[in-house]
Amino acid sequence: MNLSVNIAGVEFKNPVTVASGTFGSGAEYGDFVDLSKLGAVTTKGVANIPWAGNPTPRIAETYGGMMNAVGLQNPGIDVFCKRDIPFLQQQNASIIVNVCGKSEKDYVEVVERLADEDVALLEINVSCPNVKEGGIAFGQDPKALEQITKAVKAKAKQPIVMKLSPNVTDITEMARAAEAGGADALSLINTLTGMKIDIHRRSFAVANKTGGVSGPAIKPIAVRMVYQVANAVKLPLIGMGGIMNYEDAIEFMMAGATMVSVGTANFHNPCVTLEIIEGMKKFMEEKGIEDINEIIGCVK
Numbered sequence: 001m002n003l004s005v006n007i008a009g010v011e012f013k014n015p016v017t018v019a020s021g022t023f024g025s026g027a028e029y030g031d032f033v034d035l036s037k038l039g040a041v042t043t044k045g046v047a048n049i050p051w052a053g054n055p056t057p058r059i060a061e062t063y064g065g066m067m068n069a070v071g072l073q074n075p076g077i078d079v080f081c082k083r084d085i086p087f088l089q090q091q092n093a094s095i096i097v098n099v100c101g102k103s104e105k106d107y108v109e110v111v112e113r114l115a116d117e118d119v120a121l122l123e124i125n126v127s128c129p130n131v132k133e134g135g136i137a138f139g140q141d142p143k144a145l146e147q148i149t150k151a152v153k154a155k156a157k158q159p160i161v162m163k164l165s166p167n168v169t170d171i172t173e174m175a176r177a178a179e180a181g182g183a184d185a186l187s188l189i190n191t192l193t194g195m196k197i198d199i200h201r202r203s204f205a206v207a208n209k210t211g212g213v214s215g216p217a218i219k220p221i222a223v224r225m226v227y228q229v230a231n232a233v234k235l236p237l238i239g240m241g242g243i244m245n246y247e248d249a250i251e252f253m254m255a256g257a258t259m260v261s262v263g264t265a266n267f268h269n270p271c272v273t274l275e276i277i278e279g280m281k282k283f284m285e286e287k288g289i290e291d292i293n294e295i296i297g298c299v300k
Contacts (some may be wrong), residue, residue, distance in 0.1 A: 001281065001290060001291075001292040003277070003280065003281070003292050004292075005039070005259055005260060006236075007159070007185050008013050008121070008184035008185050009159065010092070010120045010121060010159060012039040012040055012094055014039040014292075015039055015292060016042040016249065016260060016276055016280075017039050017042045017259055017260070017262075017275060018263065018266060019240050019262060019264075020042045020163075021043055021070065021098070022266045023041065023042070023043075023044070023266055024043075024044055025041070025043040025084035025088065026041045026087060026093060026098060027084070027087055029266070031130070032270035032271050033270065033271060033273060034114050034129055035092070035093040036091055036093055037274060037277065038093065040096045041093045041096070041259060042096040042098055043070040043080070043084065043088075043095065043096070045074055045098045045100035046097060046098065046100065047076060047102075048076065048077055048100075048106050048109040048110050049076045050076035051072055051073055051076070051100075053072060053073025054206075054208045055119040055208070057207055058070045059127075059206070060205035061225045062120060062127060062194065062215070063217065064215055064216050065215020065216060065217040066190070066214060066215050066264055067206060067212065067214075068212055068214070069206045069211035071208070072100045075111050077109075077113050079115060081114075082131065083135065088212065089118060095120055096124065096238055096299075097119050097121075097122050099114075099152075099294055101109060103123045103144050104148055107124060107148060108151055108152060111155050111156045111160075114157075115155075115156075115158075116157075119226060121158055121159050121161050121184075121185070122158050122159070122161065123187055124140035124148070124149070124152055125163050125190075126163065127163050127164055127165030128291060135205075139163075139165035139167075139190070139276055140165055140168055142173050142174055142176075142177035142293035144245045145177045145178055146178070149177070149182055149183050150182055153181065153182035153184075158186075160184050161183070161185040161187050161238060162181075162183040162185075162186055164186055164187070164188040165190050166190060166191075166192050166221065166225055167192060167193050171188070171228055171229055175188075176232060178235075179233045179235055183235060184236075184278065185258075185270050186236075186237050186238070187238035188222070188225055188226060188229060188237065188239065188240070189218075189226075189240065189241045191213055192212065192214075192218055194211060194212070195208065195209065195211075210224075214241070214242065214263055215264040216248075217242065219242030222239065222240065222241025222242060223239075223255050224255075226239040226252055226257050236258040237256055237258060237259075238257060238258070238259040238260065239252035239256075239257030239259070239261070240260060241263075242264070243260055243265060244265045244268075245279060246278075247279070249276050250295065253296050254295050254296075254298050254299045255290070255294050255297070256297040256298060257276045258295070258296055260276075262276060262298050267280070271278055280292065284294060
């Protein structure tokens with residue numbers, strides 16, 4: 001039975017990774033998950049300098065999910081290279097680094113710094129809804145997305161995965177722009193912009209007023225967008241958005257995703273990724289599927 005998949009020439013032992021920002025850079029989950037058993041660990045967003053993130057409160061529960069406005073708090077690329085990459089290497093984990101920035105120069109600096117590091121893919125986060133400048137503009141304007149993709153691709157030593165925002169009129173337009181800019185793969189979807197009001201305090205539930213909604217409530221939207229993009233471009237896709245179990249993961253793959261990212265579910269059940277991998281194996285056994293790649297995009 002083969003669970004291995006290939007993204008832009010990089011082989012992963014199985015199609016399960018974690019959504020950036022839900023898993024730290026791996027150390028927080030080390031007591032619960034054997035990181036070497038995951039297809040890859042996708043790190044929290046890394047910027048060229050440390051970011052403090054947004055004011056608190058930054059998290060709120062919503063029906064069928066959650067809302068966050070953390071604002072990509074991170075210690076910066078220097079600490080990341082010194083502390084987090086060596087830790088993940090010790091755990092024999094494949095590494096996908098999520099790169100964030102507020103300008104083209106910011107992204108390029110991080111990508112150049114990672115050129116000599118042993119990481120598998122660079123996921124370029126141009127779609128975070130909680131960062132007031134940079135990211136969201138790149139993620140919602142096709143011309144800006146194509147330009148930032150070209151700029152990053154020109155300097156990147158590893159394949160680049162552009163992370164798409166669902167907060168757009170036509171997700172396929174954005175996917176084509178990233179493809180035109182030279183992206184090696186796409187990941188989608190990032191969180192949907194939402195708002196929650198505390199009626200007792202007459203105030204917003206998160207200090208940022210709006211936040212990114214994730215969790216099972218958004219899954220049907222994410223599956224639809226993955227399907228649309230899979231049929232619009234020729235790039236491999238990493239699908240995410242409300243994956244809670246192996247059935248959800250298989251659904252994304254049948255819609256056209258080569259890999260899947262598990263996010264919000266990690267907070268609910270720290271061991272969920274390993275359970276999803278085991279569930280996939282059982283599903284394949286029951287259905288007589290020898291190679292997981294057989295199901296990618298099988299629903300037309």
